Amino acid sequence: MIAVTAASGHLGRLVVASLLRTIPPSQIVAGARTPEKVSDLASKSIVVRQADYSRPETLAPAFAGVERLLLISGSEVGRRVEQHKAAIAAARQAGVNLILYTSILHADRSPIGLAEEHRQTEAAIRASGVPFVILRNSWYTENYGAAAVQAAKLGVHYGCAGQGRISAASRADYADAAVAVLTAKNVQNGRIYELAGDEAFTLAEFAAEVARQSGKPVRYQDLPEAEYRAVLVKAGLPEPIAAMLASGDAGISKGALYDDSRQLHALIGRATTPISATIKAALAG
Numbered sequence: 068m069i070a071v072t073a074a075s076g077h078l079g080r081l082v083v084a085s086l087l088r089t090i091p092p093s094q095i096v097a098g099a100r101t102p103e104k105v106s107d108l109a110s111k112s113i114v115v116r117q118a119d120y121s122r123p124e125t126l127a128p129a130f131a132g133v134e135r136l137l138l139i140s141g142s143e144v145g146r147r148v149e150q151h152k153a154a155i156a157a158a159r160q161a162g163v164n165l166i167l168y169t170s171i172l173h174a175d176r177s178p179i180g181l182a183e184e185h186r187q188t189e190a191a192i193r194a195s196g197v198p199f200v201i202l203r204n205s206w207y208t209e210n211y212g213a214a215a216v217q218a219a220k221l222g223v224h225y226g227c228a229g230q231g232r233i234s235a236a237s238r239a240d241y242a243d244a245a246v247a248v249l250t251a252k253n254v255q256n257g258r259i260y261e262l263a264g265d266e267a268f269t270l271a272e273f274a275a276e277v278a279r280q281s282g283k284p285v286r287y288q289d290l291p292e293a294e295y296r297a298v299l300v301k302a303g304l305p306e307p308i309a310a311m312l313a314s315g316d317a318g319i320s321k322g323a324l325y326d327d328s329r330q331l332h333a334l335i336g337r338a339t340t341p342i343s344a345t346i347k348a349a350l351a352g
């Protein structure tokens with residue numbers, strides 16, 4: 068049996084859909100904090116179990132009989148180390164043979180604020196003694212979908228990423244990569260994949276592509292990190308979210324989300340999804 072946590076999320080759903088193309092539904096465990104959210108999966112004969120990172124008592128039963136587990140990082144920033152540790156302990160208790168974890172690109176040296184929880188989770192997995200594979204995912208191209216629509220409307224995209232290049236890929240690409248490892252015959256214990264898109268772009272190039280596709284002038288306005296954060300707060304984002312996004316851009320300016328090793332391409336055996344495709348889908352509504 069192969070289990071996927073956070074199966075109700077965007078990535079989790081894509082992983083389950085990709086797994087369904089490879090193994091029978093009865094061998095898939097979809098773990099969700101709120102099982103009702105994935106009742107559609109139960110109706111496809113997938114095994115649905117409650118797996119709430121904040122309720123450790125749900126986790127070992129959720130992983131019972133599971134050989135390989137994809138632990139998708141949670142979305143409650145600031146609480147994730149404790150939550151992920153509970154999932155790792157439960158996987159160990161349940162006798163899981165392999166843990167895959169969705170981390171962040173170059174987690175070991177990433178200056179992005181979000182990377183700290185990933186570093187600590189990676190360390191906890193390593194310390195658990197359970198065989199593991201780390202999938203260090205770069206940004207999703209989908210992170211820029213709403214921004215593309217907004218930029219086409221306003222004629223400007225703000226950021227603080229400077230000339231930093233972003234090697235993004237779509238969630239479906241990362242999902243297929245996870246499934247490639249989850250279903251592989253032989254897996255190298257301790258392997259770390261740096262997963263990133265084939266093509267990298269700067270935010271100026273992103274703005275130029277939005278302009279090309281929308282037929283409207285769009286420019287990129289680079290700002291100091293504090294100013295960008297203030298713009299986001301003025302636009303209505305809560306301060307912690309604004310700080311997180313600005314930290315991401317600042318990291319990009321230092322090359323944190325650039326990678327040209329093409330490990331994602333190799334793992335999925337095809338080209339990754341370019342940012343132009345995400346912009347096209349977003350502008351089409």
Ligand SMILES: NC(=O)c1ccc[n+]([C@@H]2O[C@H](COP(=O)([O-])OP(=O)(O)OC[C@H]3O[C@@H](n4cnc5c(N)ncnc54)[C@H](OP(=O)(O)O)[C@@H]3O)[C@@H](O)[C@H]2O)c1
Nearest residue numbers: 073075076077078079100119120121140141142205206207
């Ligand atoms: N690489 C990137 O660009 C990028 C961007 C955003 C996020 N991420 C990370 O990648 C993960 C997956 O991305 P996504 O697009 O699928 O995010 P998403 O759609 O926001 O889904 C987040 C998932 O985490 C689950 N979750 C949150 N707290 C949980 C808990 N206490 N116990 C169990 N599950 C919990 C959510 O469950 P509910 O449905 O119950 O809320 C949901 O299934 C995110 O959670 C985040 O860690 C990466």
